[in-house]
Amino acid sequence: MMKRLVILLVSCAGFAPFALAHTAAVPPVHGRAVSTHHSVVVAGHRYRYKATAGTLILHNAKGQPTARMFYIAYTLDGVHDESRRPITFAYNGGPGFASALVDFGGFGPRRIIWPKPGPGSARSMAPPYRIVPNADTILPATDLVFIDAVGTGYSRIIGVGKPQDFYGVNADARTFTRFIQQYLNQTGRWNSPKFLLGESYGTTRSAVLGQSLVSDGIYLNGIILCSTVLDFPTINFAPGNDLPYVLYFPSYAAVAWYHHRIHPRPADLATWVRQAEHFAAGPYSRALFAGARLPAAARQRMAAELSHFTGIPASYWLKANLRIPLPVFMRHVMGLREAMTGRYDARFTIPELQPLLPVGGNSDLGATTANIWGALSATFENYVTRHLGFHTHEIYKQDSGRVFRDWNWKYFPPLHEMDEDVGTMGYLNVAPALTRAMVNDPSLQVMANNGYFDLATPFFATHYTLMHMGLPREFLSHLHFEYYPTGHMLYLNPQALPEIAARMEHFITQADAH
16 A cells, blocks of 8 residues: 555656645656676686666656666677677566576676585685686676566656556566667667577567567567476476477486486587487477376386386386476485485585475475575675666566466467467567567577476477577578577576576677678
C-alpha cells in the first residue's frame, strides 16, 4: 500500500504544473553519468579506456518516465573513427539477474579472483576478495556496454511505470530495444558495428531482442550466446518429455569425467564427450523412444552403457527406468561421498545435509552460488562506488526474486502456425525469433559458447536447438559453436579465459568484416 501511495504521489507531482497553476514546476527526470579513465594491459599492450557508469531514463509514448536503467560502458580512448569501432551490448539473464557477473566476472577490464572448486576453496570464499586488471577482457576487440534489466542492479521502475511494462519476454525485449536506441542516439554510435552478448536467459533475450532491433532497422553484425537456452522444453524434465534426458547425457558424461568417476578415465575430454553425444543421439534415444516396448535384455544392456558413461551404477539406471533427471544425477554422480555438484558449474560441490530426502532442502544456495555469491556482492558494490565514482543510496540488486515471480512467459513466435501466445516457461521457444533476425539481416553471425560442466543449459541442447530452429541451409555457416572446460558462467575457470577471449575476439573481427 505504501509503495502504491509513493507511486501515486510521484505521478501527481509530475502533473502538478497542469493541475495547480500556483505550484512550482517539477523538473523532468534525467539520467546521470560519471566517467573515469583507466588502463589495462592485454597481451603486453596497454589499452587506455573510459569507464562510464550511468543511467538512462525510459519514457512511454506520452513522454512520461517509466524506468531508470543503469549501465556501465567501457570505451577505448583515442579512437578517431568510432564508426569502425565495434560496440557490444551485454547483459545477464535470470530473468531477474543484473549484469555484474558478465562484466566483473570475466569480460570487462577488471575481474574478481574467483574461489577455486575442490579442496582448499573455503579460505578464498571469505572476505576480503581480490580485484585485478583483467588481461583476458574482450575490450581490445569491442567497446562494451553492460546493461542491468529493470528491477535488477540499480535499474528501477519510476514514474508511471508498472511491472508488466518490463517483466516479460516481449516487454523485456522492447525495453532493451529502447535502451539501445537511446544509447546509440546519445553517443552517436549508430554506424558502429553492433553486437549483442547475453548469458543464460540473456541468450533468450538476445533472440527476441535481435529480431526486435532488426525489425526497427538496427542491423547487427553478431550475437554472442553464452550458455544458451532458447527452447525451454529441451531442459524441462517433464513427464513424457524424453528430450532432456538425451540432451543432458553428454553433460552427465563430462561431469563424471571431471570427478574421476570413469574407470579407466579417458585422457581427452572432448573425445569422450563426442562419444557420449553419439551414444545419446543414437542407441539411447532409440531406447527411450521404444518406451515400455523395450525388451528386458535391451534394458539391461542400456543400463550398463549408461553406467559406463556416468559412473552411476546400472542398478540405479534400471530403477529410474533409464531416465535420471538432473537433481538425482547431481546427488548421485559423486558416489558415496555425500556431496552434491553445482547446477551452474558441476566442478563445484557442496556437502549433502539431507542425503535421504528427495531434494536438498530450503535455503540451499547450491554449490556454485555458495562459492561465488559473497565475492560478487561485496566487490561489485565497492567497485562501482570507489573505482567508478558512481554513488547512490540504493543497494545493487544482483538478483531479484520479484522479477522472476512476476515474469510473463507468454510469447508469440514469428514462425508459429497458430495466432496465439505460447504459454509458460516449459513451452517457450524463442529460437524462431533468432531465425527471423538472421534471415532479415543476412550478414548476421551467431556464436554459441558453452561449458562442458554446465548443468543449467547443457551444450548438446544448444546444438540441437540451433539445428532445429528452421534456419535455411545457406545460413548454417553463420552459426559458430565453441566449447570450454568450464560451467554456466564461463569465466569461473580462469584457465579457460584466454581461449574464451581469443575466440570471442576472432568472432567479432570476422563478423565485423562480413
